[in-house]
Amino acid sequence: MNVPITTAPMTVAERKAALRRLVALFGLMNTMIELSTQGAPRSVAEHATAARDLVGELVADLAAAR
Numbered sequence: 001m002n003v004p005i006t007t008a009p010m011t012v013a014e015r016k017a018a019l020r021r022l023v024a025l026f027g028l029m030n031t032m033i034e035l036s037t038q039g040a041p042r043s044v045a046e047h048a049t050a051a052r053d054l055v056g057e058l059v060a061d062l063a064a065a066r
Contacts, residue, residue: 008065010065014061014065017061018058018061018062021054021057021058022058024054025051025054025055025058028047028050028051028054029051031047032044032047032048032051035047
């Protein structure tokens with residue numbers, strides 16, 4: 001689904017905050033991959049929940065920046 005998103009330009013501080021969250025998300029995803037290869041499903045689920053919540057917060061913040 002291609003939905004055009006038009007938002008006001010982000011400030012430098014907003015971009016930095018978004019970038020920090022994306023870096024944290026990348027780290028969580030790497031951890032999930034490592035845990036899944038080690039057979040730790042509970043830990044993977046916990047990290048997946050944290051990743052989902054982080055993405056949700058970022059999306060909400062970006063939507064509010066309109």
